Amino acid sequence: MNIDPSLASAFAPTGKLRASINLGNPILANRHAQSGEPCGVSIDLARALAQKLNVELEWMIFDTAAKSVEAVSEERADFGFFAIDPVRGEKIAFTAPYVLIEGFYLVRNDSPIRTNQDVDQAHNRVAVGKGSAYDLFLTRELKHAQIVRAPSSPAVVHTFVEQRLEVAAGVKQQLEADARTIDGLRMLGERFMVIQQAMxxxxxRxxxxxxxxxxxxxxxxxxxFVAQALERHGIAGASVAPSV
Known part of the structure; x- marks a missing residue:
């Protein structure tokens, strides 16, 4: 497809296309181990969009989803990559999702919590990344458990361990990676949500x-393109969203 050149000013009113990138979700964006440059599925999509608009791309890099959303909401950035959520949708027009990611719960091996239904109890405290998709979702869904907000998604398990909380909630792959480095943790057997990642x-605009x-x-x-990007960056556990 070709994007109408007349839309370039709507996408990039400053003359540069400012992409809001959240490095707090390493499934979609990270920094290259050698060069330090941003890389990942979101990075590839941003470059492809800039190419179609024939405009120069400028990175705006953030460490949390909340900061990334804020940049687009305040129009300091021109577009971004977010999990679809009605709160964010007050100001942001979302595309259909391009990738689906699963949200899971993590507990200690000796925890009495066995199923997702066991989590929403008044004596349970659930660590989430502040402003993340699962923070917004669980804020609506959990009626009894207390939500404890870590400063970022990668800090969730650290907060869970340091504060001796009962549950950590987050992206499956991030929790699995953290659990491999810390003894005595296990994930519950089913997802609590599917995160719909969109632009x-x-x-x-x-x-x-x-x-x-x-x-x-x-x-x-x-x-x-999306499937190839997931494969190229070695991303397991995320799937391409169905076409609409």
Missing amino acids: GIHKR GDAAAAALGAFVEEMKTSG
Whole structure:
């Protein structure tokens, strides 16, 4: 597909396309071990969008989802990569998801918690990454358990261990990686949510820009671009979202 050149000013009013990138979700974006440059599925998609718009790309790098969302909400960034959520959707127009990621619970081996249904009890404290998709989701869904917000998603298990909390909640792959480095932890056997990762642009940029971004995501999925990016970056456990 070709994006109408007249939309370039809606996407990049400063003349540069400012991409909001959250490094707090290493499944989608990280820094290259040698060069330190940003890399990952989100990075590849941002470059592809800039190429289609024929504009220069500028990175705005953040360590949490909340900061990344804020940058687009305040229009300091032109677009970003977020989990779809109604709170964020007040200002941001989301595409359909391009990747699906599972959210899981982590507990200690000796914990009496065996199923997801055991988590929402008044005596349980659940560590989440502040402002993350699962923070927003669990804030709505948990009626009895207390939510304890870690400063970022990668800090969730550290907060869980340091504060002797009962549950850690987060992206499956991040929890699995942390559990491999800390003895005595186990994940519950089923996901508590599916995180729908999408691209987003501020609603003030107009319906035409939002529609063009949505069409871009669909092309990236159907062409195999997203699947190839997941494979190229060695991402396991995330799947390409169905086309709409």
